[in-house]
Amino acid sequence: MVGDRSLRERLPENWQRVLTTRATVVLVLLVALLSVATAVLNIWNPNPGPLHGYVPEAIQSAAAFTGALTGFTMVGSALALRRGLRAGWWATLVLLPLTAAQGLLQSSPYSFPLVVLSIVSIPLLLLTYDRFDKPLSLTTTQIAAGAALVGVQLYGTIGGYTLRDHFDGIDTILDAFYFTLITSSTVGYGDVTPNPESVEGMLFTMSVLILGVASFGIAIGALVGPLIQDRISKTLGKMTDSQLQLLDEHILVLGYGELTEPIVDELAESAREYVVVTTDREAATMLADRGIAVVTGDPSDEEPLHRAKIDRAAAILVATNHDAEDALTILTAHQLAANTRIVAAATDRENIEKLERAGADAVISPAQLGGHLLVQSALGSDETALVDRILESE
Numbered sequence: 001m002v003g004d005r006s007l008r009e010r011l012p013e014n015w016q017r018v019l020t021t022r023a024t025v026v027l028v029l030l031v032a033l034l035s036v037a038t039a040v041l042n043i044w045n046p047n048p049g050p051l052h053g054y055v056p057e058a059i060q061s062a063a064a065f066t067g068a069l070t071g072f073t074m075v076g077s078a079l080a081l082r083r084g085l086r087a088g089w090w091a092t093l094v095l096l097p098l099t100a101a102q103g104l105l106q107s108s109p110y111s112f113p114l115v116v117l118s119i120v121s122i123p124l125l126l127l128t129y130d131r132f133d134k135p136l137s138l139t140t141t142q143i144a145a146g147a148a149l150v151g152v153q154l155y156g157t158i159g160g161y162t163l164r165d166h167f168d169g170i171d172t173i174l175d176a177f178y179f180t181l182i183t184s185s186t187v188g189y190g191d192v193t194p195n196p197e198s199v200e201g202m203l204f205t206m207s208v209l210i211l212g213v214a215s216f217g218i219a220i221g222a223l224v225g226p227l228i229q230d231r232i233s234k235t236l237g238k239m240t241d242s243q244l245q246l247l248d249e250h251i252l253v254l255g256y257g258e259l260t261e262p263i264v265d266e267l268a269e270s271a272r273e274y275v276v277v278t279t280d281r282e283a284a285t286m287l288a289d290r291g292i293a294v295v296t297g298d299p300s301d302e303e304p305l306h307r308a309k310i311d312r313a314a315a316i317l318v319a320t321n322h323d324a325e326d327a328l329t330i331l332t333a334h335q336l337a338a339n340t341r342i343v344a345a346a347t348d349r350e351n352i353e354k355l356e357r358a359g360a361d362a363v364i365s366p367a368q369l370g371g372h373l374l375v376q377s378a379l380g381s382d383e384t385a386l387v388d389r390i391l392e393s394e
Contacts, residue, residue, distance in 0.1 A: 020124070021131045027121045028092050029078040034114045035071030035099045039064045041110045063105035067114075070099055081132055084248075089125065089132040096122050148215040156180025156208040166201030167194050184212020247309040250274055254299035254329045256283045257320035259345050259366060264292065275308045300328040302336060310337045318360070319345035327351075327358040334359025 042064040074095045080088025100118035103111035160167065160176035169192035170176050179192040183205060194201030251267055253260060256278035264287070267274045276292060277299040278284055284294045297304025299318075310316070316333050318326045326344055333342055344360040346352045355363045 020128055024121075024124050024128045024131070025078055025081045027117070027124060028074065028081060028096075031096065031099055031114070031117050031121055032071045032074035032078055034117060035074060035102070036068050037071075038103065038106065038108075038110050038114045039067035039071065042067075042106050042108050059105055060107050063102045067099070067102040067106065070095060070102060074099065080136075084132050084134040085136050086132050086134060087136040089129065092125060093122075096125065145215075145219040149219040152184060152208070152211045152215040153177070153180055156184065156212065159204055159208070163201060163204055166198040166204070167192060169193065180208055180212070183208045184216060186213060247273070247275065248312045249314045250309070250312070252277065252305075252308055252310055252313040252316045252333075254305075254316060254318045254333060255320035255326065256280050256287075257322070259319040259321060259347070263317055263319055268292075277304050277308050300325065300332050302332060305332065305336055310340070313337060313340055316340055316342045317344075318342065321347055323347050323351040323355065327355055330355060330358040330360050 042060075074092065077088050077091040077095060081092060082088075096118050100115050103115040103118065157173065157177045157180050160170055160179050161173050164170040164176065167179070170179055175192065182188055182192070186209070194205050251272055251274035253263060253267070253274055253276045256276060260276070264274075264276065274293070275295060276284075276287055277295045277297060278287075279296070279298050281296060284296045287294045295304050295308045297307070299305065310333060316337065318329050318333070320326055323346055326346075330342055330344055333340075341362075342360045343362045343364070344355045346355055346363050346365045349365045352363045352365060
């Protein structure tokens with residue numbers, strides 16, 4: 001019983017929300033991987049199933065190849081769900097029925113688990129709709145890069161189909177798209193080429209090549225570059241923007257000092273998500289090396305607090321060695337999150353009322369509390385266990 005109660009105390013208050021959200025992400029990722037694996041199995045070793053006689057073989061083959069593409073696409077939507085993006089939720093809602101349909105059309109016993117898992121995932125995704133509410137924040141450069149990439153493909157496909165008489169191998173709109181894709185990606189198999197005597201076809205091919213290479217290069221730099229930067233930042237122990245976007249119902253520790261270290265240790269044991277905001281770069285590096293989330297900046301400024309998602313914080317702790325700095329930090333935090341509970345520690349007992357006037361909901365004097373516990377422990381009161389715990393942690 002004691003063990004169960006201790007486990008419940010360590011769980012965050014919103015553990016049910018966290019559990020169902022993570023279960024949704026994991027289930028979607030499993031569907032994505034299963035879609036790829038099923039497609040590869042059906043391509044490598046076709047095994048006719050109960051629907052084999054009712055589905056044309058051409059459709060079965062197409063479903064296998066497109067199933068792999070859908071699976072890779074769903075991996076991206078699962079990552080978007082991991083970040084809490086609403087766009088990822090909508091993309092997954094579209095892809096899940098598609099994977100189920102592809103599993104049926106593949107007409108193979110290998111596809112049965114994919115169909116079942118896809119159908120089971122849909123109700124869970126619908127139930128967790130409100131968990132994925134973060135907007136997809138793309139920069140102007142990223143939007144422009146994506147638009148350029150799509151625009152070039154449209155330009156090449158429509159132009160290629162319009163000028164199909166000037167090309168060997170373009171008869172349908174699909175041929176025109178294929179020509180545009182292999183040209184802009186510089187693959188160029190040579191099966192679709194402009195007629196040697198057609199200057200117009202050659203000029204058009206050169207324009208597709210130049211625009212395509214440029215759009216691919218810009219898109220990769222704009223869309224993939226931030227992901228690489230996020231990975232480098234994570235390796236260096238810094239919180240990335242994508243990590244900050246995931247913060248919700250966390251504890252915000254503002255400032256760092258001798259009083260902060262026991263707070264960090266206690267939060268680590270509680271399994272609650274927390275973030276430390278400090279100007280001390282040496283302390284930030286040390287905390288990052290320990291795997292603690294850190295935002296480097298002045299906790300009395302608004303910008304670092306906005307980055308640490310103060311508006312989503314469950315509680316705010318302010319405990320450094322300087323009451324004057326703490327007061328400024330409390331003032332800023334109270335202005336940005338007036339409804340969030342702020343707890344502060346006063347180095348000097350005389351500053352308790354000042355910190356309360358600054359906006360703290362509760363102010364504790366470590367010296368006063370320590371004296372009280374020592375006296376009560378000496379008298380053999382019930383606080384003895386608490387004192388023993390503090391001494392053991394030291």
